[in-house]
Amino acid sequence: MIRVILPQHLRTLAHVGTEVTLEIEGQVTQRSVLDALEARYPMLRGTIRDQVTQERRAFLRFFACEEDLSHELPDALLPTLSRREQSRFYHWCDCGAGSIFSWGLETS
Numbered sequence: 001m002i003r004v005i006l007p008q009h010l011r012t013l014a015h016v017g018t019e020v021t022l023e024i025e026g027q028v029t030q031r032s033v034l035d036a037l038e039a040r041y042p043m044l045r046g047t048i049r050d051q052v053t054q055e056r057r058a059f060l061r062f063f064a065c066e067e068d069l070s071h072e073l074p075d076a077l078l079p080t081l082s083r084r085e086q087s088r089f090y091h092w093c094d095c096g097a098g099s100i101f102s103w104g105l106e107t108s
Helices: 008-014 030-040
Strands: 002-005 019-022 090-092 101-105
Touching: 002 030, 019 030
Parallel strands: none
Antiparallel strands: 002 019, 002 101, 090 101
16 A cells, blocks of 8 residues: 655645555556556646656655655655554655655555
């Protein structure tokens, strides 16, 4: 299960609360998380990544375990949280005019 925390303006657009959960089939990558998020909330298409190039928006940064993953390949596997670390989130961080996202990947 992936827990995603959206910034306020995207919560408003998607009509959701602070946190949404996603089930990801197969390998968990930035691309698979974004694909699942955009499939469940189609109104978010184009807000996180360009619809044509699939590249992240310029002011959007992706973080996981306090590590910047913004320039990682979209199909690189995301790290998993141990049971002890499950209270921590993976972050897509606000960079000034950008947006804050957080995601947490829980192990079964």
